[in-house]
Amino acid sequence: MNDPLRLQEQLDACRPSHDDLALPEFSEAREALRGDGEASRRFAALRRMDRRIAESFREVPVPPALECRMLGAVESFVAGRLDADPPQLERPAVDPAVSGPARTSDARTSDARTSDARRALPRRRWVLAAATAAGLLLAGSLFWPRPRPVTLADLSEWSRDAAEHSVLLEADAWKAYDPSRFPELRWSPARWRTMETPFGSTCHVFDFALRDGNHLFLMRMAIDNEVDLPSVPYQGLGGTGPWKVGAWHEDGMLHVAVTNHPTALDAFRMPYRAT
Structure with a gap:
């Protein structure tokens, strides 16, 4: 590969835990590594840096009781959203004496309010589901076993x-x-x-x-x-x-x-x- 910038871009795009060099779109980088010792050393250095960055994230100590506080915050948020959900709106009774345009206008207003409430409920459920998923993801990141070094x-x-x-x-x-x-x-x-x-x-x-x-x-x-x-x-x-x-x-x-x-x-x- 004659373009060093393009070579560097392809090397940077290689994911640490994947054999991306075997893909057709990385053929130029693959050929360059085979014939260029300096490029091979630079690529090996990139791999080492990626591994060290990953290890530094895995080795960050979790403060005591942090996971409990964060999970508690998620639970409080979910409970608050559940309490905030309004009850189902019931269709108001219509006075038989009221008729004509006034009755029609009141019925349309009631239908609009009921429709708005029904549309709001799925949005609230989506927010609750997203908050719960975020809590589970956080818990998994805190408790998931960390890989040990390969020997x-x-x-x-x-x-x-x-x-x-x-x-x-x-x-x-x-x-x-x-x-x-x-x-x-x-x-x-x-x-x-x-x-x-x-x-x-x-x-x-x-x-x-x-x-x-x-x-x-x-x-x-x-x-x-x-x-x-x-x-x-x-x-x-x-x-x-x-x-x-x-x-x-x-x-x-x-x-x-x-x-x-x-x-x-x-x-x-x-x-x-x-x-």
């Missing part, structure tokens, strides 16, 4: 479990691989899918089916939590069982590869190795 052990356990269970068993979730959708991949997977992670983000999973019947799964995601990983070649994640796991940072994204072949991960990462 290498978390990545290892989750990726092994995903490879052994979710990824292999959910056959209907896979899609045929389209090279035009992921032009940044240096290898062509047999298929791909999206999957929710326990780290508050969605990842792309690519299945590089091996000739001997084994698999190598590449999981690429953006997470808000800082994970200390190298860019090349990869960091092996310990664990037991048949799956070998490696993780690394590249193009501002977290990559986790898991395979049940003893040497496939080394061969897969060979083009990325430092010389």
Whole structure:
């Protein structure tokens, strides 16, 4: 990308917990990050800043009893609105002696007042519903559990479990691989899918089916939590069982590869190795 301002705008538009660089509209930024080391470092710095801002908001201490006072204020507001609702207006009795234009005028006035009252009630109900929703949202923001930092052990356990269970068993979730959708991949997977992670983000999973019947799964995601990983070649994640796991940072994204072949991960990462 020759326009640095446009590149900066696209990098700023990338959401911290999403793989926006895989979208077609970010293709220019994706290509720039692949060929420009300075742009990659700047993008990584943006990611770190986004994570720190998110963490600073999550770590702001809530003053004692603040949530009780705010919820009490919402309840008082709702109760006040309920008390302020006027009773249903009843149609006044009409004196049989009154007839003609005077009776017609009184009836029209009564109908207008009743109609205005009926129109006002839905508005009051809407105000009450909005106030209640605001109170619930506030309570959720105060009591919702805060995410803990992601560790290498978390990545290892989750990726092994995903490879052994979710990824292999959910056959209907896979899609045929389209090279035009992921032009940044240096290898062509047999298929791909999206999957929710326990780290508050969605990842792309690519299945590089091996000739001997084994698999190598590449999981690429953006997470808000800082994970200390190298860019090349990869960091092996310990664990037991048949799956070998490696993780690394590249193009501002977290990559986790898991395979049940003893040497496939080394061969897969060979083009990325430092010389």
